[in-house]
Amino acid sequence: PWGYSKENGPATWHKDCPIANTGVRQSPIDLITTGQTCAKYDSNLKPVIVSYPAFSEATFLNNGHSVQFQPSAGNLSELSGGPLTKKYKFEQFHFHWGNNDSEGSEHRVNGKMYPAELHLVHWNSESPNFSSFQEAVGSNDPHALCVLGFFLKVGAENASLKPITDLLSKVKNAGSSVSFPGKFDLKAVLPETLTDYYTYDGSLTTPPLAECVKWIVFKEPIEVSTAQMEAFRAVDDGHGKPITGNYRPPCPLHTRTVAASFK
Numbered sequence: 001p002w003g004y005s006k007e008n009g010p011a012t013w014h015k016d017c018p019i020a021n022t023g024v025r026q027s028p029i030d031l032i033t034t035g036q037t038c039a040k041y042d043s044n045l046k047p048v049i050v051s052y053p054a055f056s057e058a059t060f061l062n063n064g065h066s067v068q069f070q071p072s073a074g075n076l077s078e079l080s081g082g083p084l085t086k087k088y089k090f091e092q093f094h095f096h097w098g099n100n101d102s103e104g105s106e107h108r109v110n111g112k113m114y115p116a117e118l119h120l121v122h123w124n125s126e127s128p129n130f131s132s133f134q135e136a137v138g139s140n141d142p143h144a145l146c147v148l149g150f151f152l153k154v155g156a157e158n159a160s161l162k163p164i165t166d167l168l169s170k171v172k173n174a175g176s177s178v179s180f181p182g183k184f185d186l187k188a189v190l191p192e193t194l195t196d197y198y199t200y201d202g203s204l205t206t207p208p209l210a211e212c213v214k215w216i217v218f219k220e221p222i223e224v225s226t227a228q229m230e231a232f233r234a235v236d237d238g239h240g241k242p243i244t245g246n247y248r249p250p251c252p253l254h255t256r257t258v259a260a261s262f263k
């Protein structure tokens with residue numbers, strides 16, 4: 001199976017997943033802010049709107065290549081605004097991280113990596129072509145999914161993310177999961193204003209690498225403490241080793257353009 005080691009990492013994914021090498025809208029990318037192929041300010045881009053009532057029932061799992069928070073089917077969390085013309089339903093969130101503070105994020109800004117990146121995965125709930133997340137991923141619709149990306153940087157402890165980072169030791173072993181105790185307020189994790197972001201058409205960053213994602217990557221990082229970062233680095237990959245950098249390197253932009261909602 002695919003992973004992030006030498007033997008099964010991103011450079012080998014094309015064997016089972018040819019789009020890794022042939023795709024023209026693969027993710028992640030390096031978000032360049034100056035020069036020829038740089039992000040272009042688009043004054044029409046509105047703030048992103050999220051409606052995230054606190055989750056009351058969810059599973060937190062280690063799937064061997066990330067840790068993922070998956071609310072039960074009934075969750076009503078929604079996303080709209082920004083570059084989107086439809087309403088999207090929340091599916092799950094997960095993280096990508098490195099084994100030191102100079103690497104770990106999937107997207108980069110002028111070549112700079114952050115120590116981690118949070119992905120909030122949503123699917124278009126107003127499409128006539130599909131009515132579930134699973135169908136959305138397989139639909140070939142260019143904007144079937146929308147993923148919100150937030151960089152993590154090391155600083156003060158993040159009290160809103162503490163319920164998640166405190167749970168990491170409980171899912172140390174790959175394949176383990178716990179039911180999330182109590183309520184989780186995802187809204188409290190995010191910056192108040194979701195106005196400054198980059199947006200472009202891309203893909204899932206792991207197999208199946210489906211090219212169905214409208215990406216929205218926020219400029220403002222979320223702070224977490226060193227201890228919280230260390231907690232991610234103690235999560236195992238199923239071969240008795242910590243997950244060492246579950247991030248894919250940047251992919252070619254090809255003919256794509258990146259829009260920025262800010263100057």
Ligand SMILES: NS(=O)(=O)c1ccc(-n2ccn(-c3ccc(F)cc3F)c2=O)cc1
Binds near residue numbers: 119134137147207208
């Ligand atoms: N890192 S990311 O671009 O946010 C990302 C990368 C990969 C996935 N992903 C991997 C498998 N799936 C998946 C799950 C259920 C399903 F029915 C079909 C899928 F492709 C999925 O959504 C979801 C999100």
Ligand SMILES: [Zn+2]
Binds near residue numbers: 094095119205
């Ligand atoms: Zn991701």
